[in-house]
Amino acid sequence: MVPGLDGLVGDEVPVLLQQLDPGLPAPAYAHPGDAGADLVTRVDVTLAPGERAVVPTGVALALPEGYAAFVHPRSGLAARCGVSLVNAPGTIDAGYRGEVQVVLVNLDPRTPVHLQRGDRVAQLVVQRVERVRFVAVERLPGAARGAGGFGSTGGSAALSGGADAPTPASGAAAALEGI
Numbered sequence: 001m002v003p004g005l006d007g008l009v010g011d012e013v014p015v016l017l018q019q020l021d022p023g024l025p026a027p028a029y030a031h032p033g034d035a036g037a038d039l040v041t042r043v044d045v046t047l048a049p050g051e052r053a054v055v056p057t058g059v060a061l062a063l064p065e066g067y068a069a070f071v072h073p074r075s076g077l078a079a080r081c082g083v084s085l086v087n088a089p090g091t092i093d094a095g096y097r098g099e100v101q102v103v104l105v106n107l108d109p110r111t112p113v114h115l116q117r118g119d120r121v122a123q124l125v126v127q128r129v130e131r132v133r134f135v136a137v138e139r140l141p142g143a144a145r146g147a148g149g150f151g152s153t154g155g156s157a158a159l160s161g162g163a164d165a166p167t168p169a170s171g172a173a174a175a176l177e178g179i
């Protein structure tokens with residue numbers, strides 16, 4: 001048996017984890033019921049306003065087939081410092097064995113952000129993902145929403161003054177008519 005698998009609780013999914021930097025904590029859930037396990041930065045980094053950086057986390061994973069992990073921002077860093085992820089959420093494929101990286105960005109227009117080695121900078125949400133087969137058709141079946149999107153249901157004053165909603169390219173528009 002792989003070491004560590006004997007301590008599984010309930011329906012926990014075992015995910016093999018390689019700690020590339022033993023001086024850092026493994027990803028951990030802060031509370032029972034949390035969806036995301038916090039990831040730390042392996043390096044000190046300073047982000048000027050608008051600056052981004054690819055930050056290593058000191059961990060590599062072997063997710064089971066049929067699962068993926070998604071790197072999400074931490075809401076506290078986002079709300080207080082303007083720190084987010086350029087590619088939120090980042091996707092960790094089941095077959096990826098490299099170090100998990102976090103693509104941080106400082107969206108604050110004025111204040112630099114200093115992050116120290118060991119700071120929790122993102123969170124990892126592991127989910128089951130379906131593998132699909134794409135079946136090409138000439139026309140899609142109808143649906144209540146149809147092609148409406150990009151604010152078509154309203155609900156915010158800001159939407160009425162914004163830029164025009166994107167329109168489908170002409171070929172796609174023809175195929176969507178009558179849905």
Ligand SMILES: O=c1ccn([C@H]2C[C@H](O)[C@@H](COP(=O)(O)OP(=O)(O)OP(=O)(O)O)O2)c(=O)[nH]1
Pocket residue numbers: 071087089090091092093094096099100101102103
């Ligand atoms: O935030 C992220 C996003 C991705 N990755 C790693 C794991 C993932 O499995 C791999 C590839 O990610 P993705 O498929 O998003 O990158 P791509 O730009 O499409 O590159 P590729 O051509 O390698 O798939 O990079 C990270 O470590 N952090």
